[in-house]
Amino acid sequence: MSKRRIKKVAIIGSGIMGSGIACHFANIGVDVLLLDIVPRELNDKEKSKGLTLEDKVVRNRLVNDALATSLKSKPSPIYHPKFANRITTGNLEDDIAKVADVDWIMEVVVERLDIKQQVFESLEKHRTSGTLITSNTSGIPIKFMSEGRSEDFQKHFCGTHFFNPARYLKLFEIIPGPKTDPSVLEFLNSYGEQFLGKTSVVAKDTPAFIGNRIGIFSIMSLFHAVKDMGLTIEDIDKLSGPVIGRPKSATFRTVDVVGLDTLVHVANGIAENCKEDERLELFKLPDFISTMMENKWLGSKTKQGFYKKTISAEGKKEILSLDLNTLEYRSSKKAKFATLELTKTIDKVVDRFKVLVSGKDKAGEFYRKSFAALFAYVSNRIPEITDELYKIDDAMKAGFGWEHGPFQIWDAIGVEEGIEIMKAEGLAPAAWVNDMLTAGSKSFYSVKEGATYAYDIPKRVQEKIPGQDAFIILDNIRKSNEVFKNSGVVIEDLGDGILNCEFQSKMNTIGGDVLAGLNKAIDLAEKEYQGLIVGNQGANFSVGANIGMIFMMAVEQEYEELNAAIKYFQDTMMRMRYSSIPTISAPHGMSLGGACELSMHADKVVAAAETYIGLVEFGVGVIPGGAGSKEMALRASDTFRKGDVELNTLQEYFLTIGMAKVATSAYEAFDLGLLQKGKDIVVINKDRQIATAKAHAKLMAEAGYTQPVKRKDVKVLGKQALGMFLVGTDSMEAANYISEHDHKIANKLAYVMAGGDLSEPTLVSEQYLLDLEREAFLSLCTERKTLERIQHMLKTGKPLRN
Numbered sequence: 001m002s003k004r005r006i007k008k009v010a011i012i013g014s015g016i017m018g019s020g021i022a023c024h025f026a027n028i029g030v031d032v033l034l035l036d037i038v039p040r041e042l043n044d045k046e047k048s049k050g051l052t053l054e055d056k057v058v059r060n061r062l063v064n065d066a067l068a069t070s071l072k073s074k075p076s077p078i079y080h081p082k083f084a085n086r087i088t089t090g091n092l093e094d095d096i097a098k099v100a101d102v103d104w105i106m107e108v109v110v111e112r113l114d115i116k117q118q119v120f121e122s123l124e125k126h127r128t129s130g131t132l133i134t135s136n137t138s139g140i141p142i143k144f145m146s147e148g149r150s151e152d153f154q155k156h157f158c159g160t161h162f163f164n165p166a167r168y169l170k171l172f173e174i175i176p177g178p179k180t181d182p183s184v185l186e187f188l189n190s191y192g193e194q195f196l197g198k199t200s201v202v203a204k205d206t207p208a209f210i211g212n213r214i215g216i217f218s219i220m221s222l223f224h225a226v227k228d229m230g231l232t233i234e235d236i237d238k239l240s241g242p243v244i245g246r247p248k249s250a251t252f253r254t255v256d257v258v259g260l261d262t263l264v265h266v267a268n269g270i271a272e273n274c275k276e277d278e279r280l281e282l283f284k285l286p287d288f289i290s291t292m293m294e295n296k297w298l299g300s301k302t303k304q305g306f307y308k309k310t311i312s313a314e315g316k317k318e319i320l321s322l323d324l325n326t327l328e329y330r331s332s333k334k335a336k337f338a339t340l341e342l343t344k345t346i347d348k349v350v351d352r353f354k355v356l357v358s359g360k361d362k363a364g365e366f367y368r369k370s371f372a373a374l375f376a377y378v379s380n381r382i383p384e385i386t387d388e389l390y391k392i393d394d395a396m397k398a399g400f401g402w403e404h405g406p407f408q409i410w411d412a413i414g415v416e417e418g419i420e421i422m423k424a425e426g427l428a429p430a431a432w433v434n435d436m437l438t439a440g441s442k443s444f445y446s447v448k449e450g451a452t453y454a455y456d457i458p459k460r461v462q463e464k465i466p467g468q469d470a471f472i473i474l475d476n477i478r479k480s481n482e483v484f485k486n487s488g489v490v491i492e493d494l495g496d497g498i499l500n501c502e503f504q505s506k507m508n509t510i511g512g513d514v515l516a517g518l519n520k521a522i523d524l525a526e527k528e529y530q531g532l533i534v535g536n537q538g539a540n541f542s543v544g545a546n547i548g549m550i551f552m553m554a555v556e557q558e559y560e561e562l563n564a565a566i567k568y569f570q571d572t573m574m575r576m577r578y579s580s581i582p583t584i585s586a587p588h589g590m591s592l593g594g595a596c597e598l599s600m601h602a603d604k605v606v607a608a609a610e611t612y613i614g615l616v617e618f619g620v621g622v623i624p625g626g627a628g629s630k631e632m633a634l635r636a637s638d639t640f641r642k643g644d645v646e647l648n649t650l651q652e653y654f655l656t657i658g659m660a661k662v663a664t665s666a667y668e669a670f671d672l673g674l675l676q677k678g679k680d681i682v683v684i685n686k687d688r689q690i691a692t693a694k695a696h697a698k699l700m701a702e703a704g705y706t707q708p709v710k711r712k713d714v715k716v717l718g719k720q721a722l723g724m725f726l727v728g729t730d731s732m733e734a735a736n737y738i739s740e741h742d743h744k745i746a747n748k749l750a751y752v753m754a755g756g757d758l759s760e761p762t763l764v765s766e767q768y769l770l771d772l773e774r775e776a777f778l779s780l781c782t783e784r785k786t787l788e789r790i791q792h793m794l795k796t797g798k799p800l801r802n
Helices: 016-027 044-048 061-072 081-086 096-101 113-124 151-155 182-194 211-228 233-239 252-258 260-273 287-295 338-342 353-357 362-380 389-400 406-413 415-424 431-438 512-528 547-555 559-577 594-601 628-639 646-658 666-671 686-702 719-734 740-753 766-780 784-796
Strands: 008-012 031-036 087-091 104-107 132-135 157-162 171-176 199-202 307-311 317-323 328-331 445-448 451-456 461-464 482-485 489-495 498-503 531-535 583-586 589-592 604-608 611-614 681-683 714-716 762-764
Touching: 008 016, 008 096, 016 031, 016 061, 016 081, 016 087, 016 157, 031 061, 031 096, 061 081, 061 087, 081 087, 096 113, 104 113, 113 132, 132 182, 151 157, 157 182, 171 182, 171 389, 182 199, 199 389, 211 233, 211 260, 211 362, 211 389, 233 252, 233 317, 233 362, 252 260, 252 307, 260 287, 338 353, 338 362, 353 362, 353 406, 353 415, 362 406, 362 415, 389 406, 389 451, 406 415, 406 445, 415 431, 445 461, 482 512, 489 512, 489 686, 498 512, 498 686, 512 531, 512 559, 531 686, 547 559, 547 784, 559 583, 559 594, 559 766, 583 594, 583 686, 589 594, 594 604, 594 611, 594 628, 604 611, 604 666, 604 686, 611 666, 628 646, 628 714, 628 740, 628 766, 646 719, 646 740, 681 686, 714 766, 719 740, 740 766, 740 784
Parallel strands: 008 031, 008 104, 031 087, 104 132, 132 157, 171 199, 498 531, 531 583, 583 604, 589 611, 604 681
Antiparallel strands: 157 171, 307 317, 317 328, 445 451, 451 461, 482 489, 489 498, 714 762
8 A cells, every 4th residue: 555656536416515625635746636517508609609519619508618617716726827737627528438547536526325336236236346435525424325336446436624714724534434445544644744735634434533523513612602701703703713723814803704504504413413412402403503594694605794895975885794683784893801911022923822821801701701612612522533633633723723722721721620621611611621631640741852642541640642753843852952032033953964043033024133143054064064954833933024124224324334234134144045054945935025035045845735934025125135136146147048038037037026026836936936946846745844954954965065165257238228217217106107216226136136236247146136126125214105014014014005
């Protein structure tokens, strides 16, 4: 089974989920056959063209339309538009025989057992023996689906439940059937993590499996609490959002996005099939939900749900909220609680839980009630839905975007304290929790030698969680392996001579302490180690330079200090490139501005697939000043080819900065010139990123890394390029495409990337370009419009266009 390779998959069903899964397999380089049913009648467009039901374009209309809709959706299901070429479409009548050539068949049709069984019967006639065959059901028992199928079919059959959208949500539940070969589960568990970039969780064949069983309980619990406690939907969304490490959409906005009907379908399934569930009453729909279902207020898909977007008589956009008492829409009310104010200075979410459950106001009461219910519920689901407590936490983090799972939150509050909160609410944990305390374990998790251990219920001891060997978990080694620390960074020894420099500033912004930490990391690595990684495991790599610092210096007209600060940034980036040890950047999530500049100056970038990287400085009224403008001129020069129109190449790099382009995946970053083919690589599973970066740093060092020679051969085009750029920016302003200030910024960038007003193409040094860049950056900082933009960005987090 270890030799099994997945080269081609067949996805049966091209709806939102099927097309999304097809796109994600295409994302990782797999050839995909996407099939759906044949239409039973012509549409008006087909009739007008004189087509018949026998025409191929008609027979494949449903699958092609579904895939096209998916590819147009935002956020995109595909890493790069060209990856869609890996998907071949067809229909279940003409093309079903092609499943004989695939390595994995996945059914993603409507959630009806009879239809699924019909599909499997058809597939078995063409399926090659030994081929994996799975269902993406979100709740139908696996044991029913494979009834009547052959022994080989049942041996290779199980549930493989992706969460929607398949590209972005990491949970991959694997649910065995009665006769599933254990080696199939082992393979899928490994494949999901290594190739699909997922958190693989093997679940038991119980209603809604793990993620939806706990997730829907949590949502339904809040549905009941909102009226019982006299709270509004805004209150609940404030209390159940980022403050506790949940997505910004929190509870009610999430339901609007997912669709109330989808949630009700799963909740009804649990209510009907889990009669022994001690909290069965919570899965029964409150009256307001029943009314919303009758009114078809299902959320985004019906233009109204718990929230409704409207346009006032004055043409102003407004989001209205549903009053659950009157079931009428009203203007949104701002939610504010004293307990939440106490957490504003607590950066780490995990450190907030003790404060939240101690609150004296309604927020504190809410957290005590909701966490008490959650803790009691998850403890009682073992061993019903899983034997291992960490699988519940993994499922909630990967499937619902929780930063911490229920047992991790319970640990943060304290196991015994959590039991006391339950008692006050008339609830109790499962017996095994008290047994755990009696056995001497005071927490569900512990860390030993960089590895995470979880309480094993049958053995009554902490056992190492399997599958960690491919990961480096910085949270687990930060204290024990710390080499240096200041307010901006922690430098950790990853072993084998490799250091990691981890940003610790707010939003991982790059300010003075971070730059000092980077220089210290390079000093240490050059003296005592073999390589350096700049990486972290926060929500985002970095949102860029600390613009607040720039704003204060500019307002105070401390231009000498600002010049020194920008030069320090530039010099640090150049040290990343010209140190005597290999440097690797490991960006993920938002990697903007200065973070992009840092990555561009590392010897190698090991980027997570979900990396949103770009030089966005135009949005705050400046050009990239941390060596980014220089670097784009250099990269343009390196791509000049004999016979090419060099001005066109330079213009492409100019527009990447001038339009503040941000790649929506690491693969798009190659097109923008921000990552380089043949040098930088992409990792699908972010959990593997630091370990992969370490392996590459070690390999580069052992291969005999030599300090690069500083570049003096950057070809700039001088007046020839500058003239082209200035004509272009004049035209853009004249046509009102850009403002006067945008025009000024663009001209400054043009001067830098052209290499100034040199009379002819010339080879210059990087330092020459850095000096031009810094001078241009500083001159823009004297502009009132620039300061207005920076101030607006600091207040709102959004760029201002003048």
